Amino acid sequence: MKKALLPAGWVKPRGYANGVAATGIQVFIAGQIGWDEQAQFQTDDFAAQAIQALSNVLAVLHEAGGKPEHLVRMTWYVTDK
Numbered sequence: 001m002k003k004a005l006l007p008a009g010w011v012k013p014r015g016y017a018n019g020v021a022a023t024g025i026q027v028f029i030a031g032q033i034g035w036d037e038q039a040q041f042q043t044d045d046f047a048a049q050a051i052q053a054l055s056n057v058l059a060v061l062h063e064a065g066g067k068p069e070h071l072v073r074m075t076w077y078v079t080d081k
Helices: 048-065
Strands: 002-005 018-020
Touching: none
Parallel strands: none
Antiparallel strands: 002 018
16 A cells, blocks of 8 residues: 555645655565566667666566555656657
């Protein structure tokens, strides 16, 4: 279970939460890049690699019984386009 934290009197943020309280299993996913399950890049296209990296995140999350709505935070590092 997770609950967005909004102090009394604060304006509700759009697109993020000021804080999140969570219970249950915590899953920490290592950095994922745009290669497939065999560690092979299928394309050098930036958007396609981003989609693959997100698919990789979901695959790892699924292993823990999680779904996309269970994600609390993601940090992206784009080092080269």
